[in-house]
Amino acid sequence: NAGVTQTPKFRVLKTGQSMTLLCAQDMNHEYMYWYRQDPGMGLRLIHYSVGEGTTAKGEVPDGYNVSRLKKQNFLLGLESAAPSQTSVYFCASKGTEAFFGQGTRLTVV
Amino acid sequence: KQEVTQIPAALSVPEGENLVLNCSFTDSAIYNLQWFRQDPGKGLTSLLLIQSSQREQTSGRLNASLDKSSGRSTLYIAASQPGDSATYLCAVSKGGATNKLIFGTGTLLAVQP
Numbered sequence: 001n002a003g004v005t006q007t008p009k010f011r012v013l014k015t016g017q018s019m020t021l022l023c024a025q026d027m028n029h030e031y032m033y034w035y036r037q038d039p040g041m042g043l044r045l046i047h048y049s050v051g052e053g054t055t056a057k058g059e060v061p062d063g064y065n066v067s068r069l070k071k072q073n074f075l076l077g078l079e080s081a082a083p084s085q086t087s088v089y090f091c092a093s094k095g096t097e098a099f100f101g102q103g104t105r106l107t108v109v
Numbered sequence: 110k111q112e113v114t115q116i117p118a119a120l121s122v123p124e125g126e127n128l129v130l131n132c133s134f135t136d137s138a139i140y141n142l143q144w145f146r147q148d149p150g151k152g153l154t155s156l157l158l159i160q161s162s163q164r165e166q167t168s169g170r171l172n173a174s175l176d177k178s179s180g181r182s183t184l185y186i187a188a189s190q191p192g193d194s195a196t197y198l199c200a201v202s203k204g205g206a207t208n209k210l211i212f213g214t215g216t217l218l219a220v221q222p
Binding site for chain 2: 042056058092097100102
């Protein structure tokens with residue numbers, strides 16, 4: 001009963017490096033979301049998907065790209081990491097109820 | 110634009126006390142409302158989901174109510190325990206094509222032994 005699994009859990013990047021965060025869900029949900037959580041800012045929506053092959057921008061999409069080639073996976077990419085992208089990233093999948101992964105703590109130095 | 114507010118931002122109570130956390134939202138046209146718990150350094154754990162047609166939901170010592178017309182929800186925690194210490198977040202969804210969740214900024218609860 002995995003629910004939503006995020007990898008990696010922690011990562012340190014140098015400015016300008018790229019990386020991909022993976023989110024996998026086993027609940028056959030159509031909707032998937034990427035959020036970032038920063039102190040004092042709450043959870044902010046980066047990108048989301050309403051089904052396989054679809055993606056859309058959320059509140060704070062700049063500097064990120066996403067892909068949803070398979071229904072169970074939602075990938076978040078950082079092409080050229082910046083210190084402002086230091087944050088905790090959460091993935092969620094949603095049917096009627098939303099379920100969250102355990103988060104990825106990313107530090108960009 | 111939907112805005113979700115949670116008051117208080119922080120709350121400290123002695124063990125055993127009953128307490129109420131508040132969530133208010135500006136647009137009453139919601140599909141459902143969900144309460145989450147977040148422990149430090151962890152992800153969000155779903156506690157209760159209330160559909161727009163429902164008035165309340167209960168799970169163990171937790172009871173969540175919804176008054177859609179006034180844009181309010183409360184989370185009642187009975188007989189609080191130190192293990193209840195966490196940040197509590199409410200989120201509303203309008204359903205529809207995007208089914209997005211709009212979050213409040215949370216209430217940090219500390220239950221003192």
